[in-house]
Amino acid sequence: MNLKDIIQQNYFKLSKGQQKVAKYLIENPKEFAVRNAEEIGFQVGVSETTVIRFCYAIQLSGFSELKKIVREQLLFRESSLGQFFSEKMEWVDKPHFFVKVMERDRQLIQETIKTISEKDYELAVEKLAQVEHVYISGFRTSFSAAHWFAFTLGLARENVKLIRKETDDIFSIISSMNKNSLLVSISFHRYLKETLKIAEMAKGQGAYVIGITDSPFAPIREFADLVFPIYRSNRSTIDAAPALISFINALVAGVTVRNPDRFKRRKEQYENLNLESFFYYSDS
Missing domain, CATH: 1.10.10.10 (Winged helix-like DNA-binding domain superfamily/Winged helix DNA-binding domain)
Structure with missing residues (x-):
């Protein structure tokens, strides 16, 4: 009722x-x-x-x-799949379908820019650049963004860990967190209890917690020191992907330019590896 x-x-x-x-x-x-x-x-x-x-x-x-x-x-609202499908059906009989979808993505990224506090963004970049260890969590629809964030941030700095609940001993990971740790928790509707519990336990260990979510009232705000509600909660979370990736790309870019010497060292470490046996190089 x-x-x-x-x-x-x-x-x-x-x-x-x-x-x-x-x-x-x-x-x-x-x-x-x-x-x-x-x-x-x-x-x-x-x-x-x-x-x-x-x-x-x-x-x-x-x-x-x-x-x-x-x-x-x-x-809470109707499923993301329902919203995603119904909006796209409005364009199905019109020309340039892919243009309309991509233009909508551009508009939503533009809307997201207006919701982000530049002061909070600068603080997040500072924390991400300075702490000893960064942990990133995000499951189900949030996992692909968490994986991409962990990979790209790991190119800019060391000690970045993606939490995988299927293979990791989560309790062991959390027990190693302290005041020199930072957890980025990506939590979109429907909000998983595991994501929130990890954030709560990380907070209890003294870690700094950054929440990336779809609403300023999302449950993750209860445990986060900083919250970035980058997307309106009354829309499909599938459509949130472009804005989400764009924002975390901005975080990685900020960390990269905040400490260019460290980035150069990371770049040199990669370039000094002999990777020829792992990649195919074409002469054409």
């Missing part, structure tokens, strides 16, 4: 303080997605206890469940 309907059914059973919370929730649902019970109470002008009792009064187990429901109703 919709949360608004639940509140309306129980509204007149609530105390005056709880009614204030209910009214604030209806008018400002996004606040409940990002703040804790104490902060909500301060905003409303009631105690933290009143906020929690409000949750009980509408038959919820507590504030955590309320936050979960709010996030679901703010963020």
Whole structure:
């Protein structure tokens, strides 16, 4: 049932303080997605206890469940495949189909540029350039971007590790993290619990966490020091790929120019390897 309907059914059973919370929730649902019970109470002008009792009064187990429901109703939508297909069907009978798809990608990258804080970007580049170890996680639809990011960042600096849940001992990896570590967590709808748990545990080890996601209210923000919501959450995550790759490419470029001497050393290490037996070279 919709949360608004639940509140309306129980509204007149609530105390005056709880009614204030209910009214604030209806008018400002996004606040409940990002703040804790104490902060909500301060905003409303009631105690933290009143906020929690409000949750009980509408038959919820507590504030955590309320936050979960709010996030679901703010963020969850029809499947990405459905959205991806329906939009492309609008162009199927029109000429230059591939042009329309690629032009749409360009427009979405342009929109993404406007959502990125340059101050946050510079801080992310600084952290990525300075920490001893960088770990990158992203599963399912986020895995290809995580893999590409780990590979390209590894060309610019040493000690970059892609976390693979199928083959890695994740607990061993997390146990090696510390304040000189950084985790980049790529988390798009549908938000996997494994991604969030790794971020939470990395944070507990003292690692700096950067979240790359599709909404400022995505669950990863709870554990991230920096969040880059590079794509609107009401669109297909399949269509997010061009903007996502473009942004992480900008991160790699920033790290490269931040420490050009290190990049030159990495380049020389690659060039000094004898790779002829691994690659095919054509004389034509």
